[in-house]
Amino acid sequence: MTAAAIQSGQPRSPAMVRRAVISSVIGNGLEWYDFLVYGFFSTIIAQVFFPSSDPLVSALLTAATFAISFLVRPIGGVLLSTYADRFGRKPILTVMILIMGFSTVLIGLTPGYATIGVLAPILIILARILQGVSVGAEFASATAMLVEYAPPGRKMTYGSFQMCSQALALALSAFSGYALATLLTPEALQGWGWRIPFLLGALITPLGFYIRRFVDESPEYEREAGKGETRTPFRAVLAEHRNALLRCCGIMIPGTVSNYVWFIFLPGYVMRQLKLPFTSAMLSSLIGGVLLFVFVPLMGQLCDRWSAFRVWLIGMLSFALLSYPLLAYVVAEPSFERLLVAQAICALSIAAIWAPTPGLLAGMFPTDVRSTGMSIAYNVVVLLFGGLAPFTLTWLVAKSGSDMMPSYYILACTALSVLALWLAGRRPAQR
Template sequence: MKNLDAATVADATSAFGTLASNEPHDATRRMIPAAVIGNTLEWFDFAVYGFFAITISKLFFPTGDETSSLLLTVATFGVGFVMRPIGAVILGALGDTHGRKAALSTTILLMALGTAMIGLAPTYADAGLWAPAWIVLARLIQGFSAGGEVGGATAFLVEHAPKDRKGYFASWQQASQAGALLLGSLFGATLTGVLSPLQLEAWGWRIPFLFGLVIGPVGWYIRAKTREPATFERAKAANQQASPLRQVMGSYRKEIIAGFGVTIVWTVCTYFFLVYMPTYAVRTLKLPQSASLWANGAGLLVLVVLAPVFGGLSDRIGRRPLLIGFAAAILVLAYPALWLLTAFPSAATLTAVLIVFAVLIAGFTGPAPAAMAELYPPQVRSTGLSIAYNFAVTIFGGFAPFIATALIARTGSPLAPAWYVMFAAAASLVALLVGGSALRSKA
């Protein structure tokens, strides 16, 4: 980890001491919901778009060929990620210059706008080419918003956490992502089980998007009532020179590379196993959509519960051993998992595989947010985190559903996506083993 000057270290230490001694424990814990509710909205919409990809492909991208329509739909899912680096730079810097509250309030309002646009979008039958263009614009707005969410929310959680519980607090970033995916999966399973295919295509798919819209004002209100972390306020007052972006790109390039590497397997596993898997189960394994969504929900529930457990464990034994161990396990088990699914395609097999991988993903992503936050001092933390995370997500994660679909179409093998997951795990392992000196710290 880059050596900080003595004044910065003293400021951070003093701030943590003040926080631990003067702030009631209940007040500290109330900061978790403030970060979580907005993060939940951010990821809920991404989840339901992925879960309803097949329905959306019919309504907005009709080509006469199911595979081509699905490829266009998942490509549009990925288009939102093109804006994430831009959102990371602008909103990450906003969080470091004007405060965590300003950035987090902005992200939730933008995401609510994008969610409303999708929920109220006219279909191709009603508006022709304007319909897919409308969806693409909504995805771009959402992608810009999400670019500032992870960095801002993680910095907010870490800086409000007691000194010896940063891993636990930061892990709620991942737990809230999984909670949003779980909520979206339950919506999908319920709607596909209760409504007929015609009802689902006519109006049922809009329900989760309109529900997500309701979360926006509530999340904005809760975030507006929070206060800035004491650590950040002190660091900001002491740092009035260069812009956060200039400081990060000038002095923390190695830290950005390390965080980028950590994010690769995190994002690929999340989007393949927990967002795209219901689509994979329906199209490749020929399982009922409702059964695949319930199986997905079981895995997500495990992730919600275990991410904070592993985050708390990292406070005691360190982040890096957990990150290396679980990345290696993902590398080894990805291919056997998909082989098992294709050899014995059933709801029970799918549920078992998703639960196992939920444990592995929790083991990696529970400690990961704190490990990445600790790469940077408070005055550039939101910017550094946002850039490292979102560039990796854009390149490797956002297009994971598209890459998986394309690999299957090109090779004809349902096992082809396993190689992409294995590549992601190997890349993160290299980052941890070769360039991970900055991630060695425990707190």
């Protein structure tokens, strides 16, 4: 395609559309692979970098380190997303994948506390901060790219590809944990085996960078660039799109909780609290990730044919209602079979939540502030209901002594989601 055609915002060739989809999926998949691997191996990471005579203190320190990257995500997300709205999606997406790759390698190569002392946790914290800065705008900018590349009538399907990458990352990270735990002794897994998934994840970086380097800017962004008045996207979102932000937060909460509680916190929870083996937790999450990878694009197509919000609403309500009886089913008689049944049943409901979320969020903002608006809502919700969830739930379970605390947390977050949507509907419309 000629430069003149690109600048005019003409439709891209099928090959370029495929490249844009692949580049978005790889980048977002790398982000989630790294976060999920860290969550799955949290018990080992706690022993390697945060040793303590009290297992609860060690687990809380690891959960706090998990949350640190989320504390800086809103800052990185707003800054980089503002740049993406003013100068294009492509430059930011290209830079972010390099930073993600570097931080992943840093985690994989950092010696343990026993070798270099306090410098070890400091380097892990630094790596998590870099990840937070880089991925703060990844979801928003990559989603904007996907939706803006989508043909008419297929925006929900294309947006669902973003969530397919998360499901694929879940399956791959769980598979790496299951394979390593099966092939290695516990001593080898804790000594060096846990580093392999991080180093393998970094190998994706050169491929992702190469693909993103040769992707054209989105046609919709090119068409709209320079048409409106020059303004700061962050200020414009807060001044003109506060209702959209509140609606985005309401839609984001169930998807965030389903991922961070049901697939990131739960594997470590069943090992610590219910004494299930590591392999059982990993194999169950692996199967759950595969089911999501299959269900999410199907739900995305359903959203384009029917109603995206209705699909999301049915998924949200069914997940909330199923979480308590399914967790009670696992707690009553902990086993791999029961854990698998719980995660498999919820996979369909979670797919119904995940699939329409990117398209719904992108549709709430005009092109010139889309990345910034989604980034603000996404990073605030992920910080409060995702990054802090493992720390909060670890503390709540320890203090309350209730094995059902994760389901109470899910129900409470669902109520907050409904409240946010209700408040957004009652507020006066903004231009």
